[in-house]
Amino acid sequence: MEICELVDKLENTRDLTDSELKFLLEGDYDVEILRSRADIVRQKNYGRDVFVRGLIEFTNYCKNGCYYCGINCNNKDANRYRLSKSEILECADEGYELGFRTYVLQGGEDPYFTDEVLCDIVSSIKSAHPDCVVTLSVGERSRESYEKLYEAGARRYLLRHETASAEHYGKLHPEKMSLDNRMKCLWDLKEIGYQVGSGFMVGSPYQTTECLLEDLRFLQSLSPDMIGIGPFISHEKSVFAQFPNGSVELTLRLISILRLMFPYALIPATTALGTLKADGRELGLKAGANVVMPNLSPTAVRAKYDLYDNKICTGEESAQCVACLGGRVKAAGYEIVVDQGNVKR
Numbered sequence: 001m002e003i004c005e006l007v008d009k010l011e012n013t014r015d016l017t018d019s020e021l022k023f024l025l026e027g028d029y030d031v032e033i034l035r036s037r038a039d040i041v042r043q044k045n046y047g048r049d050v051f052v053r054g055l056i057e058f059t060n061y062c063k064n065g066c067y068y069c070g071i072n073c074n075n076k077d078a079n080r081y082r083l084s085k086s087e088i089l090e091c092a093d094e095g096y097e098l099g100f101r102t103y104v105l106q107g108g109e110d111p112y113f114t115d116e117v118l119c120d121i122v123s124s125i126k127s128a129h130p131d132c133v134v135t136l137s138v139g140e141r142s143r144e145s146y147e148k149l150y151e152a153g154a155r156r157y158l159l160r161h162e163t164a165s166a167e168h169y170g171k172l173h174p175e176k177m178s179l180d181n182r183m184k185c186l187w188d189l190k191e192i193g194y195q196v197g198s199g200f201m202v203g204s205p206y207q208t209t210e211c212l213l214e215d216l217r218f219l220q221s222l223s224p225d226m227i228g229i230g231p232f233i234s235h236e237k238s239v240f241a242q243f244p245n246g247s248v249e250l251t252l253r254l255i256s257i258l259r260l261m262f263p264y265a266l267i268p269a270t271t272a273l274g275t276l277k278a279d280g281r282e283l284g285l286k287a288g289a290n291v292v293m294p295n296l297s298p299t300a301v302r303a304k305y306d307l308y309d310n311k312i313c314t315g316e317e318s319a320q321c322v323a324c325l326g327g328r329v330k331a332a333g334y335e336i337v338v339d340q341g342n343v344k345r
């Protein structure tokens with residue numbers, strides 16, 4: 001099949017065979033054909049709109065030792081921090097003034113944030129800003145915990161599956177973590193009624209094209225509202241310190257494929273993409289992404305939320321980050337919308 005026919009088929013049926021997908025991922029063809037079609041499909045569903053979510057990185061304590069991650073529990077050099085409830089509320093207030101109507105509270109799996117502590121924070125944000133949506137990104141918890149957090153007012157949850165191949169999952173994580181539990185969490189979240197975001201890293205160590213096919217198939221079954229992907233970037237204090245970074249090109253191909261497979265999806269142009277290439281996020285938007293997540297964390301802790309080396313936006317104030325990203329979105333030909341940014345199914 002010619003590349004144009006493949007892209008037609010993907011747009012029209014939202015699906016392709018494994019070998020067709022493999023060609024889109026690996027093949028030698030004019031990528032502009034794939035990219036421009038993804039941009040058209042995004043335009044049909046969302047116009048030129050780009051949604052913003054204010055990211056509040058509220059703790060870098062983590063009980064897990066994921067091999068790719070800079071804030072893994074075995075990194076004794078990590079400078080650990082935890083924001084207090086009032087610091088988190090201040091970030092939310094500042095974000096509100098800057099126009100945000102949705103926040104993402106992201107952190108490591110920090111046992112300090114019990115259900116009681118976290119529910120109190122979620123409900124306090126909701127009382128202070130009833131017109132805002134609270135998104136959580138705090139890893140694997142029990143179903144009961146997710147239920148309590150939902151009752152406290154959280155409505156969205158981001159939990160990347162990281163890789164849908166059990167074998168590959170085992171190579172990225174310590175033995176006590178499992179893909180089964182990760183997936184159980186995602187299905188629980190969905191059943192409870194959360195809008196769910198999932199996703200994976202591109203070019204993580206030992207990843208093959210077959211792993212990526214499994215990722216796409218898993219996403220087809222989960223049908224998440226948001227799909228976040230970004231290139232793997234090695235961190236000097238992680239197990240994978242010596243592995244090469246993922247490819248920006250492949251990440252962009254995948255964003256376009258995701259846009260065509262999931263026309264309604266919220267797809268962020270991620271910080272990792274902007275870290276590996278100066279205009280990475282702009283290229284992500286042009287390839288089909290429609291969300292950006294400016295950092296609202298206090299400047300004093302930014303550099304400490306050190307998932308991978310050379311992470312951008314660690315020196316800027318929230319307002320600077322917002323202004324910078326706003327300018328980038330505009331220059332790329334898109335427009336920031338200030339609302340809750342709901343998925344259009």
Ligand code: 5AD
Binds near residue numbers: 070
């Ligand atoms: N490179 C790129 N992305 C990473 N993440 C964690 N470590 C890295 C890394 N070294 C991503 C994971 C996680 C998200 C918060 O950040 O996919 O889910």
Ligand code: FES
Binds near residue numbers: 312313325
């Ligand atoms: Fe944070 Fe540019 S987006 S400084």
